[in-house]
Amino acid sequence: MTASVPAARTGHRTGRRGRRPSGIVSTTILLGGALYCLFPVSWVLIAATKSRGELFSTSTLAVGIGLFENLAELAAYRDGVFWLWLLNTLLYAGGGALLSTAVAAVSGYTLAKYRFRGRNLIFNLLIGGILVPSVVLAIPQYLLMSKIGLADTYWAVLLPQILHPYSIYLARIYADAAIPDSLLEAGRIDGAEDGTLLRRVALPLMLPGLVTIFLFQFVAIWNNFLLPFIMLGDDGKFPLTVGLYTLLAAGANQPSLYNLIITGALVSIVPLVALFLTMQRYWRTDLSSGAVKN
Incomplete structure (x- = not known):
């Protein structure tokens, strides 16, 4: 022992x-x-601080003194077209993510908590839609938008982003796990209608999942290049991705634009970082446990 x-x-x-x-x-x-x-x-952060003379002549890790000069030149370039691109990107990403999250919330809740004919077929089709790359759909979407007269408009970029199969899939999975059937039955016994249950019971419980869906969609639309590149011809409607691409193409003949491109890339990251930091507090778990106990 x-x-x-x-x-x-x-x-x-x-x-x-x-x-x-x-x-x-x-x-x-x-x-x-x-x-x-x-x-x-x-590297982008350090390179954005360098002046034109420092960008290619100093060490990669050496911090320069030209950040504010670069920002001023970027703001003044073509009468501030960069800020117009930034506003367009906020419109595309914010509006598209909000609409996509709303559609995903209603669709996911319906698929999770209602029984109707064809429900499994619709869900399987959504899963199949996840496997289709967005690149494959870009040309057909352009032909469709051109046919109905929406090409080279804001709607041409917004509308294809609204229905996103993966967001609906996430909403369906989260609604199934976060919303107890007993809570919905208790609401129906109290006389609540389906719309009231969705607004006052389902959506508050789905909030952490909806925030995640919103962030995924916002980042995806913010970084999307191919769809607006195909849909838009007017540079006044360009998002940042396409606008910076035009700057990069012009930089082949004008090396002085490289500082503006790098500084613009740095500025384009700031809203994403700020969004993640401000929306972090909404990521909470087990919200439904208190509702069931009460």
Whole structure:
């Protein structure tokens, strides 16, 4: 009895020591992945501080003194067209993400909590739609918008973003897990109609999932290049992605524009970072537990 206790303790310590190398390897891989993702952002941040003379003549990690000059030149370029591109991007990303989240909330709640003929077929079609790359749909969407006279308009970029199969899929999964059937039945017993249940019961419980869907859609639309590039011909309607691309194309003949491109890329990241920081507090879990207990 007494001899076996030290052996057990020794084995326990040996097991802990055996697991340490794997933890170190995992941490090293995570740190390497973080550095790999953060290096381009840090490079843009440092390069945006450099003047035209410093951009190609100084070290990559050397911070320059031309950030405010670059921002002033960017604001003055073509009478402030960059800020127009920024407003267009906010319209496309904010409006498209809000509409897409609203459609996903209603559709996901309906598919999760109502039983009707063809429900599984619709859900399977949505899953199939997730597998179709958006690049494949860009040309057909342009032909459709051109046919109805909406090409080269704001609607040509907004409308294709509203129905997003993956967002509906996420909303359906989250509604099924977050909204207890007993809570809905209690509301129906109290005389609440379907619209009231959706507004006062379902949507508050789905809020963390809807915030996630909104963020996914906002970032996807913000970074979308191909759809607005195909749909739009007027540079006054361009988002940042297409606008910076036109600057990059012009920079082949005018190297002085490279500072504006890098500074514009830095400014385009700021709204995304601010959005994630401000909406973090909405990511809460187990909101339905209190509702059921009360």
